[in-house]
Amino acid sequence: MPVLTGAEPLHRTGSSGAGVLLCHGFTSTPQSVREWGEHLAAAGATVRAPLLPGHGTRWQDLNRTRWTDWYAAAETELDRLRQECRTVFVFGQSMGGTIALRLAERHPDLAGLVLVNPSVTTLRRSAALLPVLSRVIPALSGLAGDIARPGAHELAYDRMPLRAMASLQRFWRVTRADLAAVHQPVLLYRSATDHIVEPVNAQLVLDGVSSSERTEIVLPDSFHVATLDHDAPALFAGSVDFLQRIHRKRAEETV
Structure with missing residues (x-):
């Protein structure tokens, strides 16, 4: 199945020795984090933003994948970054934040995490019905495009594949159970208004990780897809500062 125009993976080679694995959200594509990735690359970072399995084609394809497929694809890209860079970070939006947390749990050598509206649970009552509903209903209306900025567009499915969503719920449980294994610095951006x-979710992450450095920044003028919203420039700049500070510190420690 052809990849949607604009959904292609992003790979930029930098010169600083720092690398960032950039993970998009559920039903979304690298388009939602591409500008972020380009900003990081302009600051000298090597950036990899993969198109996760089942995404960027048809929503039916996502229903044929599970969380282990998305995680494995991200881990493969992480291994490639390790071969290119001395210091490696993982940044993620929404489900991309879930992937970032799981990678940090499994790979303590990661330098740090930047999470944008990460998901690890939901309070929606309908979520309890997903294991049953997903066996009889393939999809419901999508949740993409929660952006306050007029004219901004997220390239994502307009349907929410339920079998894949049920798998995401299992991913949340696995990730929440091991949050204490995260010791890396965490910079978490949370939108003041998020309809997704x-x-x-932010509270569970910040309370659950063991990181000595964990910072929450509230984005006042953005909805869920903050990487495409009003506060994106501040988010991009803050993530570059975070990366450069930690990368510089690690370099000094190895001298």
Whole structure:
């Protein structure tokens, strides 16, 4: 199945020795983080933003994948970054934040995480019905495009594949159970108004990780897809500062 125009993976080779694995959200594509990736690359970072399995084609394809497929694809890209860079970070939006957390749990050598509205649970009552509904209903209306900025567009499915969504719920449980294994610095951006991911997600992450450095920044003028919204420039600049500070510190420690 052909990849949608604009959904292609992003790979930029930098000169600083720092690398970033950039992970997009559920039903979305690298388009939602491409500008972020280009900003990081302009600052000298090597950037890889893969198109996760089942994404960027048809929503039916996503229903044929599971969370282990998305995670494995991200881990493969992480291995490639390790071969290119001395210091490696993982940044993620929404489900991309879930992937970032799981990678940090499994790979303690990662330098740090930047999470944008990460998801690890949901308070929607209908979620309890997903294991049953997903066996009889393939998809419901999508949740893409939660952006406050007029004219901004997220390239994502307009349907939410339920079998894949049920798998995402299992991914959340696995990730939440091991949050204490995260010791890396965490910079978490949370939109003040998010119609997709509830504030409890950020609280669970910040309370659950063991990181000595964990910072939350509230984005006042953005909805869920903050990487395409009003606060994106501040988010991009803050993530570059975070990366450069930690990369510089690690370099000094190895001298």
